């Protein structure tokens with residue numbers, strides 16, 4: 001689903017690449033062969049490669065256009081960035097900006113950039129390399145960041161003197177935006193414009209946010225990494241090895257799923273395989289995923 005509408009918003013998808021090598025047993029530490037077996041009939045082959053026992057992580061940005069604003073939700077990995085610990089994203093050179101242009105968006109057109117959190121695959125295109133320096137890719141945009149997310153990267157907040165995950169990402173994809181005066185820090189709920197509200201959904205990271213977009217009648221939730229793979233809809237207890245607080249992440253995930261099931265909100269995660277989006281309804285003790293618009 002590369003283009004759809006929600007209330008008076010137009011939503012488009014721009015893909016950076018697909019990493020199809022992810023080992024779910026490593027990714028979800030509490031996953032067991034029994035949990036996989038009881039879900040395989042609906043997750044494979046669409047969302048699960050049962051032969052290789054791998055899952056795919058689609059790297060994509062959602063463009064949300066309203067009458068007055070063009071907003072990017074999450075900015076993938078970015079080009080030319082050294083990521084030795086993540087070979088699939090190391091020194092990328094993808095035509096991401098050309099794809100954005102094909103979707104009708106030049107860098108100058110972007111009014112807001114919103115990163116659900118500061119992990120490597122969500123802030124990359126915030127900056128691009130220009131004469132050996134990282135500069136904001138979207139010169140006219142206001143970049144919205146969670147204050148809590150930012151705070152964890154300050155040396156005085158390091159736990160046991162240790163920098164958090166993705167300090168290098170913070171330095172090349174967040175700090176240059178702040179230095180250029182283009183960042184706005186937010187705390188708690190924040191109304192971006194008439195049709196976009198950002199809401200904390202912590203756990204995956206301390207300052208992880210989601211976006212409520214649309215109207216009272218029709219709403220889409222852009223949920224970032226609150227859910228990585230559809231199996232977490234049926235098994236919402238499964239958090240990832242990269243969550244800073246797995247239990248809190250599960251609570252945030254369940255709240256999102258309840259909200260979607262109760263109100264019919266469209267679920268728009270960052271990493272799902274095609275059709276990338278869907279609805280949710282209650283099933284037994286958990287939820288069922290209904291892929292598509």
Ligand SMILES: [Zn+2]
Nearest residue numbers: 119121225270
């Ligand atoms: Zn992610």
